[in-house]
Amino acid sequence: MARWAPDSRGRLERAAWELFEANGFAATTVPEIAARAGLTTRTFFRHFADKREVLFVDGAMAAYAQQVIQDAPAELAPIEIVRHLLRRAAAEQFTGRDHVRRVRAIVATDPTLRERELGKRHELSGVTEAGLIARGADEVSARLLADLTVTVMYLAVDRWLGSPETGPELAAFVDEVLDAHAELHGDSGPDPAAGDPVR
Amino acid sequence: MARWAPDSRGRLERAAWELFEANGFAATTVPEIAARAGLTTRTFFRHFADKREVLFVDGAMAAYAQQVIQDAPAELAPIEIVRHLLRRAAAEQFTGRDHVRRVRAIVATDPTLRERELGKRHELSGVTEAGLIARGADEVSARLLADLTVTVMYLAVDRWLGSPETGPELAAFVDEVLDAHAELHGDSGPDPAAGDPVR
Numbered sequence: 296m297a298r299w300a301p302d303s304r305g306r307l308e309r310a311a312w313e314l315f316e317a318n319g320f321a322a323t324t325v326p327e328i329a330a331r332a333g334l335t336t337r338t339f340f341r342h343f344a345d346k347r348e349v350l351f352v353d354g355a356m357a358a359y360a361q362q363v364i365q366d367a368p369a370e371l372a373p374i375e376i377v378r379h380l381l382r383r384a385a386a387e388q389f390t391g392r393d394h395v396r397r398v399r400a401i402v403a404t405d406p407t408l409r410e411r412e413l414g415k416r417h418e419l420s421g422v423t424e425a426g427l428i429a430r431g432a433d434e435v436s437a438r439l440l441a442d443l444t445v446t447v448m449y450l451a452v453d454r455w456l457g458s459p460e461t462g463p464e465l466a467a468f469v470d471e472v473l474d475a476h477a478e479l480h481g482d483s484g485p486d487p488a489a490g491d492p493v494r
Numbered sequence: 495m496a497r498w499a500p501d502s503r504g505r506l507e508r509a510a511w512e513l514f515e516a517n518g519f520a521a522t523t524v525p526e527i528a529a530r531a532g533l534t535t536r537t538f539f540r541h542f543a544d545k546r547e548v549l550f551v552d553g554a555m556a557a558y559a560q561q562v563i564q565d566a567p568a569e570l571a572p573i574e575i576v577r578h579l580l581r582r583a584a585a586e587q588f589t590g591r592d593h594v595r596r597v598r599a600i601v602a603t604d605p606t607l608r609e610r611e612l613g614k615r616h617e618l619s620g621v622t623e624a625g626l627i628a629r630g631a632d633e634v635s636a637r638l639l640a641d642l643t644v645t646v647m648y649l650a651v652d653r654w655l656g657s658p659e660t661g662p663e664l665a666a667f668v669d670e671v672l673d674a675h676a677e678l679h680g681d682s683g684p685d686p687a688a689g690d691p692v693r
Binding site: 374410413414417436439440442443445446447450475477479 | 572573609612613615616634635637638639641642644645646649653670671674675676678679
């Protein structure tokens, strides 16, 4: 069986989740996951590099971001490509609060998962930076905007998860955070009449 | 001997560096480092949690940032506290290109060191966020500015390391990057006459 079993990826994911939530992430092994899914360990490793990967629905986020940036309308300036990407991702990659909450709850229990998550953020930032440079951004802007993309994504998701189920969709929080970002320098500079004590 | 030997931290650092650069980071053990410094393994662990910590001169960066933010002049707005912190750190924590280059060269050789570096960035961001909230920043601005602080620090250091030895000091690159950040939204919005295809 196994090899061409329908939806083997989905079955592995469901089995892994059930075991993670029942026994904890650390205590769950890949053979257990495979057995529960009625598949082989080898099949597991065709779909996931290791058991941590099962958790990162945004594992494909870097590839997704790369594609969206590449396909973004030609007239968009770099900052607007970022907004475009974040709004697309909000609509297409984060479809329900529940799943994101479950992932976060498990990641919080395990230091190796938290490290992996930081690695994922870094990867997303790197891909975004390269994509923005390919779209004509200068090096400094590309790096600033790439890290901003990751910051806004995580911050908007935090705020979305903390809001009522019937509240606004994630895209609204993306806009809120990006708009706050646009104001960072604008409304908070020191009073010019007072001189600038820093520089 | 050992216990109150003068400058035992400095001797351990020098010994570790010599071994890392001669034999590689992975092949170097804590007992070897201690022996070369003429100290005990136990003394090593009083100064460093593990051998990775020897490399992170910015290991103390989070504590430093916390203090500088707390002591920043009362009249500074959050964005100006960030500039103040980055300029202070540039002057006080990064005194020569050579040492920073040596650290980077070793970090680049080892995945566990790269992970630790991402963890350090995350820690610096967290401390900065808490410090800015204590200084009156709202939650969204504090998080945006905290991640910005880390991004600007690493980006400015990259540009500084890539510049001639006789070129500007690190603080000048901090200003360059922060000024570019202030322009991100300003000069790059889409042409209003064209409509906004994103929103």
